[in-house]
Amino acid sequence: MDQTTFPELKSRIAGEVILPDSPEYNDLRHVMNGNGSPALIVRPRSSEDVAEAVRLAREYQLAVSIRSGGHSMMGLSTNDGGLVIDLAHFNTVDVIDPAQNRVRVGAGAKWGDVARTLAEYGLAISSGDTNSVGVGGLTLGGGIGWMVRKVGLTIDSLEAAEIVTADGRVLRVSEQEQPDLFWALRGGGGNFGVVTTFEFRAYPLQTVYGGMVIYDLADLETALPKWAEVMRAAPEELNSTAVIFPGFGPEMPPALMILLCYGGDDEAAANAAIRPLLELGTVKLQMIDRKPYYAMLEDAHPPVGVRAVGENGFVKTLNPGVLAALTANYGQPGTPMVQIRSLGGAMSRVDPAATAFAHRDYEAFVLAVTFVPLDASQEQADQARSAVWEPLKPFASGAYVNFLTDASDTSVATAYPAETYARLSRVKAAYDPENLFSRNHNIRPNGRGEMFR
C-alpha cells in the first residue's frame, strides 16, 4: 500500500493505524505461529472502526486477517501485504446480568484474563488450557476446555455476539436475531465477519482440584487403558487429558502425563473422583492442589525455531484397537506428542445439528503433533503431518478446526460433515458472498471445494 494514504486512513479510523514505518509495527507484525509483513495493522476502538476497516479492505482490495489472541495454529492472524484487524482494544470483561450470570467479553481478551476477572464474581467459563489464547479464535472454533464434560464446549455457553459483516453492517446475533449466523459462528471460525464481543452464560465456580500426575513410560500399555476406564466412569466434574510425551532431551524424558481438573468445591467428592487417576502405574511425580479455576490455565511455551504440524480427530470409543495403536506407536524419542482429551457429558448432550461444531458424541479427542523447521517446505510439512497420524487414521473421524495445522479444502472437509458444510456455505453466501474473510479454514460461498476467486 502506498504510504501516502496514511493520513487519509488515520482520519478514517479512530483507533490505531500501524504502518511498516510505525514504531509499533515490528512488535505487531508477527504472531505466535507465523511471521508476516502486513501493509497495515488496524487496532479499532469501536465497532464503527471495525466496519470502517472492513470497508477499507474492500476499497483497496486487501487480504484481511482477523486477530484476537494471535494463537492461530497456522499463524493466520497475520499476512503479507494485507490488512490485519487486531482486536486488542476489545478486551473488556463485564458481568452484565448478575442474576443470570451473563457476561460480555471482548473478542480480543485473553482467556487467562477472563478467568481472573470472573473469579472475582465466583464465576467461570470453560475455555481452553492456556492463558494467552484469545476469546475470538477459540470461541468461533468451539472451545474444548477444562469443564467440557460438565458444561460443554465454550460455544455451548454462548448466548449472543456482535459481528461486523463484510458489507460493514454491525449485527447482533443470537438464537432470536440472525439465528443462521449465530449457528454458523458456533464452530464455523472466522468466516462470517469480525466478531467484536461475545455474551456468555458463565457458571458459578470457586475452586478446582487439579494438576498433573507423571507416570513412567514403561507403564503406558497398562496405564492408558486404565485411564480410559476411569474416565468412562468418572463424574462430569472431572476432566482429564492424557499426554504421551516423547521427551525433549535428557532433562525431560519420555512419560505418560495425566493432566486433570475437578471443577467443584467438595473436597471429598474431588478426592474420590481423582484417586483412581493416581493409581494407574508407577507415579514419578504428582502435583495436584486446590486452586482457583484460573490457576488451571497455563502459559504457552512454544518451542523456538520450529513450527508445529499435526493432525487431530475424534474417537468414538477408546477401544483396544485405538489403545494399541497409541501405545505401540508413540512415546519413544522422536515420535510425535499425543494428547488424548476425555470428552462426553454435557458436550455430548447437544444435538450435533444445533451448532456448526458437529462432533458431539465421542469419547475422546486426539491430537498428534510434531515439529518441523520454520523454513520447511510445504511438501516436508505435509509429509510430517501425514506421518504423525498414520497409526491413528483408521480409528478417528472428523477434526477440530482450531487445532488443524493445514487449511486446504481437504483438511477443512474433515472438520465439517457434508450437511454442516453445505449449511455453512449457504450462510457464507448470504453474509460474505465475495469471500472477503478467506484467511482462515475457509468455507466457500459456493459449496465445498470450489474456488471462489
Ligand SMILES: Cc1cc2nc3c(=O)[nH]c(=O)nc-3n(C[C@H](O)[C@H](O)[C@H](O)COP(=O)(O)OP(=O)(O)OC[C@H]3O[C@@H](n4cnc5c(N)ncnc54)[C@H](O)[C@@H]3O)c2cc1C
Ligand atoms: C498454546 C495453545 C493452546 C491451545 N489450547 C487450546 C485448548 O485448550 N482448547 C481449545 O479449544 N483450543 C486450544 N487452542 C487452539 C485455539 O483455540 C486456536 O488456535 C484459536 O484459533 C486461537 O484463538 P486466538 O484468538 O488466540 O487466535 P487468532 O490467531 O487471533 O485467531 C485465529 C483465527 O480465528 C479467527 N478469528 C479470531 N478472532 C476473530 C474475531 N474476533 N472475529 C472473527 N474471526 C476471528 C480468524 O480466522 C483468525 O485467523 C490452543 C492453541 C494454542 C496455540
